[in-house]
Amino acid sequence: MAVVKLFGAWLSPYVYKVIWALKLKGIPYEYIEEDLSNKSPLLLQYNPIHKKVPVLVHDGKPIYESTVILRYIDEIWPQNPLLPANPYDRAVALFWIKFADDKNPIIAKLYQTEGEEQQAVVNEWLEMLEAMEEHALIGGKKFFGGDEINMVDIAFCMVAHWLGVFEDTAGLKVFEPHKFPQVSSWIQNFKSVPIIKDNLPDTDKIVAYLKRRKEMLLTSKSN
């Protein structure tokens, strides 16, 4: 009987954050794929307030919100720690994790918006990239976590993998690698880590899915 269960959806970056954390620590788990357009009664029972994935269930107890889940995993299974041990360094890491968490829902709207609204989303993306380039990745570090990835690297996963997906779906280029050399290096490094590389959703599949969703959104807006 699986002690750890993860309710997820194949294209969600929030779900992948949890998958990577579990795999980095070598924790076996049962994965349950949710159809987000037809959520299971079990998911709604475990997460009645937000009704979202990911939900981690450990010994029957549900935990939700991806960062809350990650911190729980890190505390219960301390091998391969995902946060610095020193309280000050941890506070700095948590700052960047919150920064990424606050930006993620906004930047995901790149393909869902048009005109002025879309331009506002582009500005949010550029602000995020500039902050990463100028403040977060100082000292030419390989990863935010130093020589190994940690929770901060995982928190910025949308920049590493989903940015390209959103750009393709929106038909818009936001990220110019030459303007953000540190971020570009970090993206290459992050996606080369075996556990990340082997556990990334197929970009073509997501783009096709999001393009269909974009069509539906725009049709319903004009109706």
Added chain:
Amino acid sequence: MAGELVLLDFWPSPFGMRSRIALAEKGIPYEYREEDLRNKSDLLLQMNPVHKKIPVLIHNGKPVCESVIQVQYIDEVWHDKAPLIPSDPYQRAVARFWVDFIDKKIYELGSKIWKTKGEEQANAKKEFIECLKLLEGELGDKTYFGGESLGYVDVALVPFYSWFYAYEKCGDFSIEAECPKMIAWVKRCMQKESVAKSLPDQEKVYEFILQLKKVFGIE
């Protein structure tokens, strides 16, 4: 461990109040510095270059930004007195979830109540009360969210009480009538010196909101 502690803050900020309460609960001396947000100090801009916002807690010259992170940091460094964050990992996860919920909902909805009118305001009021009711559900029969003593969720939520009068006047409704358990909990918190001394007077906050409305040209 104490070292030099400075809190860059702005008197009506519910986020600043969180750190004030945490420091007071643990009896930690610090220097409080009031920031003029229309004319931010060089120190603030240097210590929080990404957001340029208060509160900033400066410990031995190094900044900790974001109120929820400050409360966690204070709790970790001064762990021997008045612990705020649960020791059980699952209870900790539950507390973090509710603090995240408060951060995502309460401030934004409260802002909509004093900034908007008509349907937008009505929707914000409705959702605001729904959120408070969910929090009442989480509180249950406990004295505080933290159990018998103030905890992380109490510290994160109670500062917004100082804005309740302003929300009620602007939105023409009574929070106590809709959420009596919430107000009963607030009153218990306000009996603690750490809370009472950290929250400004509600009338003062209301006057501040009225001034802001003038500045932003809101009726």
